[in-house]
Amino acid sequence: MNQILRPVARDSVLKIDPYVPGKSSAPGVDRIFKLSSNESPLGPSKKAVTAFASVAGKLEDYPEGSARRLREAIGKRYGLDPDRLVCGCGSDDLLHLLATAYVGEGDEGIFTTHGFLVYEIAIRAAGGTPVIVPETDLTADVDAILAAVTPRTKIVFIANPNNPTGTYVNMAEIKRLQANLPPNVLLVLDAAYAEYVRRNDYTAGIEMVSTCENVVMTRTFSKIHGLANLRLGWAFAPSHVCDALHRIRGPFNVNGPAMEAGIAAIEDTEHVTFAADHNEKWLGWLTEGVSKLGLKATPSVANFLLVHFPDEPGRTAVDADAFLTRRGLIVRNVASYKLPQCLRMTVGTEEANRLLLGALTDFVGGRARA
Numbered sequence: 001m002n003q004i005l006r007p008v009a010r011d012s013v014l015k016i017d018p019y020v021p022g023k024s025s026a027p028g029v030d031r032i033f034k035l036s037s038n039e040s041p042l043g044p045s046k047k048a049v050t051a052f053a054s055v056a057g058k059l060e061d062y063p064e065g066s067a068r069r070l071r072e073a074i075g076k077r078y079g080l081d082p083d084r085l086v087c088g089c090g091s092d093d094l095l096h097l098l099a100t101a102y103v104g105e106g107d108e109g110i111f112t113t114h115g116f117l118v119y120e121i122a123i124r125a126a127g128g129t130p131v132i133v134p135e136t137d138l139t140a141d142v143d144a145i146l147a148a149v150t151p152r153t154k155i156v157f158i159a160n161p162n163n164p165t166g167t168y169v170n171m172a173e174i175k176r177l178q179a180n181l182p183p184n185v186l187l188v189l190d191a192a193y194a195e196y197v198r199r200n201d202y203t204a205g206i207e208m209v210s211t212c213e214n215v216v217m218t219r220t221f222s223k224i225h226g227l228a229n230l231r232l233g234w235a236f237a238p239s240h241v242c243d244a245l246h247r248i249r250g251p252f253n254v255n256g257p258a259m260e261a262g263i264a265a266i267e268d269t270e271h272v273t274f275a276a277d278h279n280e281k282w283l284g285w286l287t288e289g290v291s292k293l294g295l296k297a298t299p300s301v302a303n304f305l306l307v308h309f310p311d312e313p314g315r316t317a318v319d320a321d322a323f324l325t326r327r328g329l330i331v332r333n334v335a336s337y338k339l340p341q342c343l344r345m346t347v348g349t350e351e352a353n354r355l356l357l358g359a360l361t362d363f364v365g366g367r368a369r370a
């Protein structure tokens, strides 16, 4: 008998490829610009930093467990009932909780080929089977998703806009998806980048959550609010979904400093507008600049750009990544997203964006080191 004499994690856990975050260093380079994790180049609201610091003298106290004041602040900002909001330790926490609550052994969870990696991890961790659906033009395809639904399907995850492609599914299509899903399948709209989107036909999903029993929207403070380090996210969901999430979430899954900073951040609409304006300007500038170099850039509505490189020796995404890293420009290799020929570049400060385009110009022109 070859019995293993130690604890063994569940099979579904051992099938998970661990998430590897974007790199954050460039050995031997003094000044680095981290454009690999879609963080805000402008940082958080100063009011959020002050609010965060205000809790420093009270670290021995447990936080209020339901993040009530934060939920009220979010509710006020968006006109939502705080009782239908659940906060989490990053929206990752909420994505995991949703999978845990709705997916079990033998169940299926759907997401798309270049969808956010956390979905697969969350579905597998819950014991479920990931069902990966092809995209059309690097965009989630509603018909393909609907065709993949089986009696075992319990959840569909869509990042809208999607990371790492930067593409989005318009409101009519999202509505069509909901209308054609079986009513027992939970549709999770991960709107981590919603604040950046400036398109009339986009919806983060608020109206749909208000009117449908099977739609949840998740949001984060990690991106436009510049608070990734604090780990703070929220979900707007039907009451019965909130009830399920509250049963399984950590009783103190949002820490006090994060809560205080989050309240200040959500109230500082000026800072959010400032960050969105900055992004709009430089995303357009980068997209145009990259295209002029003859590189394909997938049109993005988020705070990053997916750039495609040719499959020619010396000119590949891997070569470009190494070249940019030598100049302290850290971007995201997206091979794990099944895009080995691409790099994802976060919109940075004006200085970083100019250095990035300059470096890409040199790379394309074959100038090894300027």
Ligand SMILES: *Cc1c(COP(=O)(O)O)cnc(C)c1O
Binding pocket: 038, 089, 090, 091, 092, 093, 116, 159, 162, 163, 190, 192, 219, 220, 221, 222, 223, 228, 231, 232, 233
């Ligand atoms: C960055 C990101 C999130 C946010 O994760 P947090 O845990 O809130 O930091 C969620 N979904 C997608 C698609 C993302 O890119």
